[in-house]
Amino acid sequence: MKRINQYKKMFSVEKNIDLKELKKSYRNLVKEWHPDKFQDGDDKKEEAEVMSRQIIDGYHFLVSIAPETKEANLEAYTETITNTGIEDFDHKGQVLEVTFTDGSTYEYFGVQKPVFRKLVNADNRYRFGKRNIFSNYLYRKSKKDQDQDQA
Incomplete structure (x- = not known):
């Protein structure tokens, strides 16, 4: 932030x-x-x-x-968070970077440590993310994902 x-x-x-x-x-x-x-x-x-x-x-x-x-990118984002699971994630500061199984990566800003801990400990991380992160935080397509799109 x-x-x-x-x-x-x-x-x-x-x-x-x-x-x-x-x-x-x-x-x-x-x-x-x-x-x-x-x-x-x-x-x-x-x-x-x-x-x-x-x-x-x-x-x-x-x-x-x-x-x-x-x-402009809402349709692709909605498709990703609706139809794909979480492949990997990383949390630094208050930025949560989530890589989805379709290969796209998004950064979510303002994600506090307690929310990240709940994501890590959730029985179903995808469901937790969908309910508590994906539509509640400011996000953008990750720069590294954009670099892969251009290659």
Whole structure:
């Protein structure tokens, strides 16, 4: 959740993510922090390279959790959580990464340790996830899953 808030602050996003406004903000930030604007050997150039990477990562992250993106991918997501089981899962911080038996991987944000423990100890993990996680937490298709789709 901290990461989401950090990116929203960077792009001046208040509540809901509007892709048009996000794109406009992204372009302005890229123009401001593009490393080619600075001279070699300048400390600002190194800072600009770091900021440029953060801007690109933040943009792609916010696009992946935007309501428009979720709406466009809702059918595939619904198919996955309805008709496939859980193959594997991993919990780091408050992010739960679930790999389904169809090969797709989704990240769920804000999942506390007690909820994760209940998932681990559940008699039927898929049923627990379906009732308590899949539709209750902010999610996005995992970056590693997206990389596999592009390959």
